[in-house]
Amino acid sequence: MQSEWKMDTKIIHESQSPDPRTGAISQSVIPAVAYAFPDAETAASVVAGEAEGVYYGRYGNPTSRTLEKKIAALEGAEDALGVSSGMAAISIALLGFLKHGDHVLVTKDVYGGTYNFLTSLAPRFGIECDFVDCTDTAGMLQAIKPNTKAVYIETPSNPKLTILDIKQITQACKLHKLPVIVDNTFMSPCLQKPLELGADVVVHSATKYINGHGDVLAGFVVGSKEVIRFMRKRLMGDLGQNLNAWDSFLILRGMKTMALRVERHCRNAQTVAEYLEAHPYIERVFYPGLESHPQHKLALAQMKGMGGIVSFEVKGGITEGKKLINSLKLAMISFSLGDPETLVQHPASMTHASIPQKERVQFGITDGLIRVSVGLEDVHDIIADFDQALAALFPYTERNSISK
Ligand SMILES: Cc1ncc(COP(=O)(O)O)c(C=O)c1O
Structure with a gap:
């Protein structure tokens, strides 16, 4: 990561360089599902996440990996995970922190799909939620229950454009050891950096401004290496919500502008x-x-x-x-x-x-x-x-x- 570059330069150059074999400047599309290893030991260390690499298409591919590194750099994160839609990113991020018997606090005006997931699918797996007014941080904290395991916010919200104080919310949540997930879709990494303001995880519907051309469905979860590794292996891979190489190529192209x-x-x-x-x-x-x-x-x-x-x-x-x-x-x-x-x-x-x-x-x-x-x-x-x-x-x- 070239940390000295400004945002606009990073958007174009970060994690991308001409193909060493052909000199091609634009990213190659590598749709391969299977990857060969020189020996069993290397294969084992890549699968275990000890060595960088790609081993099976459901857990990632080289084109998506380039994009994931770029998104991580733009958000100022250790790592990112590219998935098949914004809703895949949101459900993976929530399921990464929640299990049966847990509760999540959610800001009251969220995207309809997020509301659906939390009120219809998540309860079938024993996960409960409360929608609270997160413009009032003190009131939000009062809604914390003994089994609350995460706080989920969207700012600006869809469709009311409510703005939440990310710094104030994350500082308050840290005292309660609660991770904060922020949907940054409306802003894109160009306009808002929730991780710099204290958030633990950022989610994006890349279907929107990141790709920007209305021809790709995709999402990203952005956070620490540890969180992303778990989500890649145990959620995206096991649920089959991977982002394919063709769509990653289109996003890399769309993102240049x-x-x-x-x-x-x-x-x-x-x-x-x-x-x-x-x-x-x-x-x-x-x-x-x-x-x-x-x-x-x-x-x-x-x-x-x-x-x-x-x-x-x-x-x-x-x-x-x-x-x-x-x-x-x-x-x-x-x-x-x-x-x-x-x-x-x-x-x-x-x-x-x-x-x-x-x-x-x-x-x-x-x-x-x-x-x-x-x-x-x-x-x-x-x-x-x-x-x-x-x-x-x-x-x-x-x-x-x-x-x-
Ligand atoms: C704020 C926000 N988050 C997430 C999503 C879901 O994105 P996708 O349609 O890529 O699953 C949307 C979709 O409109 C959205 O507006």
């Missing part, structure tokens, strides 16, 4: 958030880059940029919200985020539909909430699209009565 992409996502999102906040048909905008955001100051201190996701509530409610996204012509209605295209979605009926309505409202995911993943297009075109959709929303007769 990550710093540029993320910078532009942030710039466009700030402009869109300011436009929406000033619009008379918009009730509320959630974006950490706005002064009106309740954790704006914390966001400025903790994050290098405010990210590409903006959520808002349109005046009226669910009917108006759906009508608005149906009227967009450039932005597309889609479940994903972090792609070059501007994508919009309605969390209550899409990504967070599996959360019962009562809890959704408790988590602040109202029926009228819309989430926008602001893309890389010219921001004037994105705004013009929202402008025409908002103009079409209310009949002319009602327009004059709508005031900010």
Whole structure:
């Protein structure tokens, strides 16, 4: 690891050098499942994790290993594990710390898939959880039970963009010897480094900003060598959640432009958030880059940029919200985020539909909430699209009565 390089240089060069045989600069795709060893002793030490190496495709491959080393360096970690999706990373990270009879504290507005795993699958294996408001660290600590074994947070959260104080939470958890897992998907390693702020493990859906092109599903777990070795051998390998070489190649390629992409996502999102906040048909905008955001100051201190996701509530409610996204012509209605295209979605009926309505409202995911993943297009075109959709929303007769 070249620790003296700046982030943007590391994104391009870290752990990569021309192929010694051909001189090829881009990473080779090595899809081999089986690997040969010079002798039985070497094979045994690689399998035992005593020597660096790859031995069977379900536990990793050389292309993914290059990517894992790069991700570890970008997050400032000892090691990383590439897996088949963000949900694979999240489930592996949680199962790495939890077993039958254990309890985990979870921040209240998390990605719908994480909520599903914790409320539907994990309880079948005797793992229980409580969703707590982690913006209140003291209140969060009160929810610790004798069998609590980990704390899981997502910041900024999906879809409300709630910002949590990673340093304060991890310091408090250290006193209780509780490992803290942080979903860093919305930020990418470019904008936030949870491990430097005291977290034990970072998880990513690399499907989003890390790959950035909407054509790969992947995830990463990032942490100490010991934690990653256990997760590789006992969880990823045994459950068969490995990341294949082709997808790793695509991510390595997509990542070359990550710093540029993320910078532009942030710039466009700030402009869109300011436009929406000033619009008379918009009730509320959630974006950490706005002064009106309740954790704006914390966001400025903790994050290098405010990210590409903006959520808002349109005046009226669910009917108006759906009508608005149906009227967009450039932005597309889609479940994903972090792609070059501007994508919009309605969390209550899409990504967070599996959360019962009562809890959704408790988590602040109202029926009228819309989430926008602001893309890389010219921001004037994105705004013009929202402008025409908002103009079409209310009949002319009602327009004059709508005031900010
Ligand atoms: C914050 C966050 N974490 C994790 C995931 C899951 O990622 P994947 O779809 O790659 O499994 C998502 C998906 O949208 C997400 O938004």
